[in-house]
Amino acid sequence: MLIADSLTFEIGKRSLVKDVSFSIRPGELLIILGANGAGKSTLFRLLSGERIPTCGSVQLQGKEISTYTAAQLALKRGVLSQQNIVNMAFTVIEIVMMGRYPHYSNNPAIKDTEIVQQVMELTGVIAFADRSYLTLSGGEQQRVQLARVLAQIWDVPNALLLMDEPVASLDLQYQQQTLAIAKMLSKRGFMVVSILHDINLAGQYADRIIMLKNGRKWYDGTAAEVLSSKNIYEVFEINSDVYTNPRTLKHFFIPRNVSLNINPQ
Amino acid sequence: MNKKVLLYLILIIALFIASAFSMGLGAVKIPIKEVLLILSKKIGLFTDPPVSAQHEGVLNIVRLPRVALGLLVGAALGISGTAVQGIFRNPLAEPGLIGISAGASLMAVIIIVLEVALFAGLSNLLGYYLLAFGAFSGAGIAAMLVYQISRTDGKSNVATMLLAGIAINALAGALTGLITYIADDQQLRNITFWMLGSLAGATWENVLAVAPFVLIPVLLLPRMGKALNAFSLGEVQAAQLGLKVNQIKRNVVILATMGVGAAVAVSGIISFVGLLVPHTIRLFIGVDNKHVLPASALLGALMLTLADMLCRTIIAPIELPIGVITALLGTPLFLYILIKDKKKLVL
Structure with missing residues (x-):
């Protein structure tokens, strides 16, 4: 089990992550979505133990993550940085x-x-x-x-795999392949947490999606529960249409054009 | 694997041959056969080989300590260069970059110039030891300063360390310049001689004095090969692989300063060895620090033995400063590496 309990991380007076709680079990693939600056990477660093939360705690397999030595942690979780x-x-x-x-x-x-x-x-x-x-x-x-x-x-049985935008520079084939590997590992009993930008990729593979906004957990649920036009607008501020893939019954979205605010001159 | 074993073998054999030749060369020429006979007598192989007593004396008092000093200094410079490049994750780093050489030369110059005023009447030998001690402490102070400046929240930032190194280098350089300004002619000659590096001061005393400071890093650094490899992935990534990043950084800086500081203290500044040796090794066996570290010690020793041989013989009986030889031969190779890799380098 990985338990994040009311995680808060502040730099000066700015809090980058506010009161985020969730837990995942072996066998789960969790995908974190959010706009730039929503606190995804900070949350990621708290989960990996690279940063220590101002408040709250991260527990990995029943033990506070900061009480592991680096060497012990290396035998329990792998981290793919951006x-x-x-x-x-x-x-x-x-x-x-x-x-x-x-x-x-x-x-x-x-x-x-x-x-x-x-x-x-x-x-x-x-x-x-x-x-x-x-x-x-x-x-x-x-x-x-x-x-x-x-x-x-x-x-490593029940290992934790953390990935920060693992598909950023991959072509379509390897985007799919990377997420398929993540899925396969979760089926083997791993706990997988990945940050993604691609909502459709998330909808396709995630067992569960957490959407972050302003450092807070905004939505948390299965792809079917979370991916709606309303939620996507709230978190990403773009209009979109969400459809259901008739073959897989998974949700996918198509963004609408945005209008730019440019002063005519 | 075979390629690596072969390189080790070649380096060791070349080291023996070069050392033997180097012992024979000089004002008094000793044939290589006689050098070998005297050496085998020393280790008790023969009891009474047919060698001239004069040659034996020259070898014992002059040549052996000089070659031994060259081996030690070269090994220290080579292995420290590799370690510092590993810790900075930058193939262009060298020990001079974190202020070691500049700190050492500042202290040495201060001592050369002030010696007359403060320690007039001290014997030459004592002055020499004072110089060596000053250089060593200058190296240590500069490295500690750079290291401390780069620390924030218990972590040391490599980019800050590099920049702090540049700043300390500039400061030490300016102070050195200031002091040379008040130096007299004789002192200026001494300073120049020292800044260009030389093994001419080799005696058994300073060989023994410097040996532990060289042997400790030469024996301990190769054990950090795996850690330095992981470092090349990035500090965060290295920590994720279970390394105690700060402890490793501190240990490498201490060991490298120990080796280079001791080397500079007895032989002055010999430039480019720390930069060139690791690159040359990597051309042959790749970048795995597990092998590059020990091989760098061997090649450093070999390079310095050869350079010393050259600087003693090119315009004999006058001796060239060894730093001039290493820089003259080193710069073209360095430029070659720069040009070849310029697309790949990211700071």
């Missing part, structure tokens, strides 16, 4: 192997090598396993980072 800048010419396989660092001290065991192989196949990076990370395109780099995080928690 920005991953690498300046040294590591090969792809070396980067993915770093995901196994918490599991071995000097040399990787056979199991580590096998897991690295598996996740590289899964994320479609095995074809350039021996190439330098620096020569890859943005999308390829992102898949390598995903593979690294997957390698870290692949064999």
Whole structure:
């Protein structure tokens, strides 16, 4: 279980996250939506333990997250950050192997090598396993980072996987594939929390969606419950039409044109 | 794996050959065969080989300590360079960047200029030790200052550390300039000599004095290979992989300062070794710090032994400063790396 209990995070007098509570169980894929500056990334950092909340607590498997050591935490949860800048010419396989660092001290065991192989196949990076990370395109780099995080928690039961906009620079195929992997892992008993911008992708894969606005939890529920024109307008301030996909019965939305406020001159 | 073992082998063999040749070269030439005989006598292989007593003396008193000092200083500069690049996540970083060299030279220059006034009558040897001690503490003070400035909320920010390093470098440079202004001619010569680096002051005493400060980082830094690899993903990512990021940063800065500070203290400023050695190693075996760290120590030692050999023989009997040789040969390689990688570099 991951329990976020009345999380508040303030910098000076500004609160970036206000009184957010929720919990997720193994097997759940939770997607967090919200406009820019709604507090998604701050909430994400509170969940990953990178930031300590001003008020409230995050509990992972019955224990306050700040009471874990970094090494213990690394064996319970993987985090895929939004920005991953690498300046040294590591090969792809070396980067993915770093995901196994918490599991071995000097040399990787056979199991580590096998897991690295598996996740590289899964994320479609095995074809350039021996190439330098620096020569890859943005999308390829992102898949390598995903593979690294997957390698870290692949064999950990009920692990927590946190992803901050994991599809930002991916093409359509790999957007789908990344979310399909997240879904598959949740079915295997992982707890998956991901920030997304794409509402339709969220509607397609999420077991549950939380919409944030001004640092508060605005809506929380299944895609069918949460994704409505009214809610989307309230959170994103755009007009849209929400339809039901006749084949999957999932909701999807189509935005309407926005009008720009430009002074004629 | 094979490529790495091969590189280690080549480096070790080259190191032995270069050292043996270096011991033979100089005002008194000693044939390589005799060098080997004297050395094997020293380690007790032969009891009474046919060697000249004069050659044996020269080797013992002059050449051996000089070569040993070159090995130590080179190993320290090479491995510290790799470690500092790892911690800054920047392949263009070098120990000088966090103020180590500038701090050391400021203190050294102060001592050279003030020595006459304050410690007139002190013997040469004592003055030399004072200089070494001053340089070492200058290196330490500068590195600690830069490190402390970069700390906020118990974390140290690498970008601030770099900028603080630049600022401390500029400040130390300005003060050094100010002091050289009041130096007399002889002091200026000493300062120049020291700023360009030299192994000419090698004695058994300073070899033994510097050895622990070099051996500690050379033995401990290779254990941090995995941690430095993870660092290259970013500090946040490294913490997510379970590393105690701040502790590692502090330890690396301390170990690198220890190595470079000690090296600068006994040999002056020898530029570019810390920058070039890691890059050269990476060209051959990739960037995995687990191997780059120990290989950098070996290549640093080799590079300095060769450079010292060159600077003693090019215009013999006059000696060139070794820093001039390393910079002259180093700059083209550095520029080559810059041009080759300029598209890939992100700060």
